[in-house]
Amino acid sequence: MKGDYEVKPIKVYAGYNVNQDVRLSSSSGAVFSLLAENVLAQNGTVYGVKMSDDCYLAEFTRVTDINGLIWLRGSKYLQAKVGNTYKQVKEDLLAGKQVLFSGTGCQVNGLKNFLGKDYDNLLCVDVICHGVPSPALWKKYAEYQEKKNGGRLKSINFRCKDDSWTDFGMKEVLAGIPQGEAKQLYISKDKDPYMQIFLRDYCLRPSCYDCVAKKMKMADLTIADFWGINDVAPEMNDGNGTSLILIRTDKGLKAFETVSNKLKLKEVAYEDGVRSNPAEYKSCRRPSQRDVFFEDMDAMEFEELEKKYASPIKVTFKSRVKRKIKNTIKSALRAIGGGQRVNDMEYGLLFVFDCQEKNQ
Template sequence: MITLEDKSNCSGCSACASICPQKCIDMVQDSEGFFYPSVNAEKCVNCGLCTNVCPFINAHGESESVMSFAAKSKSKDVRLSSSSGGVFTHFAESVINNGGIVAGVEMSADMTCAKYALIDDLENIARLRGSKYIQAETLSVYSEIKTVLEAGKQVLFCGTPCHVNALKLFLKKDYENLICIDFICHGVPSVKLWKIYLQHIESRFGKTVSVSFRCKKQGWTNYGVNFVNNRGKQRYFPKQTDPYMQLFLKNYSLRPSCYECKAKKTRYSDITIADFWGIRNVLPDFEEEDGASLVIVHTKKGGDFYESVKSSLVSQTVDTNLALKKNSVYDTSVKKPKERDSFYCDVNNLSFDKLRKKYVKINLSSEVKRRIRLLLHK
């Protein structure tokens, strides 16, 4: 077996495993819970397809930003159930109404992982809506998309910048009927850490049937994580006191490659979407209570697509540099905390409670409220 030496050089996109004609590359989970390619040297014929498709080796150049917009859905329901302004939902609607397919990320039915799925009807958009702060499994999404593109249908792919770059390299050619949307990406935690947290929650609250990482009960900027259990009971944790979110936002739980992301400089997407953090300073009159999206258009195809969807949105042109003032992770990676590696060692050795106490410093009054909430719900 040949495995990777420097883990920061692999985003785990699995394009190499998907393209291998010998099927001799497996994506294998490491002790942190991230997946990496492992090559069966006996079956490998050295065709080189895997290295040709790797976005870390082959993505070059800098993406352009043609135009940017502040945008939000005209529907309050869509805004409230989306992470930022809900623009993704309208992009998806447009493609489905055109007879096309949308590929995005949903939670698995048992809530233990996030994975890409293809949908072709409006009802299923809700499955893909909302950010899931876990690295998503790509499964066979690249080849499924290729099949749909070859059949002449329009495809909208929405995912992390590294997955968009991987898809483009996998396809090898520019399909006119493919729209790629990525987002400004903080980075992704491992599915292993998520499962440990989910078990911790379920040991107290019972089986989870749905989770929202961006619940807007207390507002868009003041979001939290909301769990619903199999008795229909809800448990809400503001992001300031939710340990999983704190580990994510404080950068402990990210994949090694996220601290040196190559896809941020070289975006192959047509459009990038994001939370429009700091919108009040840039567009004080834009009503943003339930969330506002930033839409950055990179290509003519992306611009034409955005124009075709714009009527379902409240949209205003904005200067890209000003819009990005409060969103530096657009083109820079977050800093790796010096305790990051010891954190993932501890994931394997400490209970979630001990992990939380060691790495998440929560202010005292928030902690008291959290404990009272836990006791009340026991």
Template sequence: MIEINDKSQCTGCAACANVCPSNCISMFQDDEGFYYPVVDSEKCIHCELCIKTCPVINRRTPESETRKVYICQNVDLKIRKDSTSGGVFSALSKYVLDRNGVVFGAEFDRNSIVRHGMCDNTAGLKRFRGSKYVQSFIGSSYKLVKDELNKDRWVLFTGTPCQIEGLHSYLGKEYKKLILMDIVCYSISSPGVWRQFLDYVGKNIPLDKVSCIKFRDKSKYGYEYTLMTFRDKEGKTIYSSGPESNPMLRSFVSNTSTRPSCYACKFKTIDRVSDYTAWDCYNVYKYNKNLDDNLGTSHLMVHSSKGLEILKTLKREMSLYQVNAEEAVASEPAMTQCAVPSDMRKPFFKMYRSGNNVFTRFFQDTKRVKVERLLRSVLSRIGLYKYIKRLMKG
């Protein structure tokens, strides 16, 4: 049976739980709020499928059939504005749904917990749009993917690289009608810490009225300076804060609330088992100034011949421009570089384990934070923020 003795060697992908024929493996949160497999030894039949399926234990070096990279913008402005970057996910989803297929992605449930779900209609895609910087609960999603594939349906599955590897290993073979897209992953934050953040902000806002959460909302300042926003059913903003002042986002970007395996990620490679890898394109102005509209642009690397053929059919859905692959990869260090642990991590999770809310002590709204927030908002309103940001990045 699978045993987790070194937590840096488990991504929580849930491949082991999905493949277990006796359903003796469940995913539970540990004392840092991350999901890990727990085996019911009385039910275990010692088939070792869990060990044989683990993508970390059985790491195979993937070889991409192609490495072409494109910058992409969905031609539907409404969709692009609602997306984190350029709306690539929605275009690929439409391809699948037009063929009576199903789409899997990360969504918020009624309790604002991030989990993977499935939809078979265009209206449902809204649930999956937008980045969620929290590890999603996979549940039985891999089993559902296999069920749909066995019905000869098209399936698009999107997730972090470790989740894609988990599904790929679970399936054990290639499927003609399966499309895999991973997102360049900086790292993932603790679902338990996310719950504490909700409790923290819930002291000042009515969480029961929240119907939409955006980690990177472009509606106020655009793509260059996004906000975390909570909205009610009428679309009214209940809560809003930027990356310099939002405690949850600060715990994420500082590598404090990060899963241990993210510090030694096995899947930060250029070649991947997915058909596509998507990531931000903040430097679109270097490729095509006409596309620099502050509404969002995506990089998309194509790894498979199947992915390339499908992409050729999406020219009505997206503006596509091929770019130099090496330059594109170089623009995003997170594609190949792991997160570096924060010095605050140990005291942060020590407080979490004590049962006290970490955000009552960490990532407070200091004078420096308030000044930075004011500067960002003023510079964004007058249109200078993106230029200063670019100068600082070089």
């Protein structure tokens, strides 16, 4: 089975859904929703991740109706509970239904290993995955927000685009303040302590620091944010979210072609697509404080964690120099020329530079 899956995709696109409402409620360009709608239109089933009613956890759910997709849209930045989802997927496949399974790379790989064989009626979509935070940290944060603001969390959008797609924030709705009223909070990702702890990599699952799914890609398609779009295809960026679409199998290509008339698209080189998105090919560095963070998480109140792990970062001289060297390599290589060979070289050199940094 392993040999059937290529790391490098067969086609790569920048794209977004032309339906603006769906796009604004999705994390990037709403490609997931189009693929899901197409499977539902064939009386199929879609598996993806929603927040629980109390917003304390993220969990897989099965959707059979287009209205249910609203719960799956948007990234939930915590590890999702799989429960008996793999078993349900198998039952649907054996009943002859078209099935779309969407999750992280390791969850897709887990499903494929559970199934033990390929099914023509299964389409797997994963995301380029930076890593997933501990669900215990999320629950601690959610309880802290409820205590601080009064009321109970009713909904949460980790990738609210009210400011813009790139400067996103957390939108949280709390109900019962006072009884019957709702309070809406918008917290920029740069100010929210949960997002800061996540983005600084303190709270990821152990496997995320050495992610096997980066090397063994079993999904038919991978979707992601097209970070760096302005350097590659600025005409594809209107600030509302653009997806990077990596098509990995013929089945993925067929599914993509079915929905491509509902997408604004531009084909790009793989190296251009992933240049600003290293999570496609490497795991993030395990911070030296990671183990202490988890000890603190058990012992401290959230306010104390916030003070210790989410205060504004001081930019050191060393990191300024590192950034300067990296940018100089980029500019020098781009000055040589623009073709595929240069892209490959730049990708390779930056990869080597990043690995050297990682080993320091």
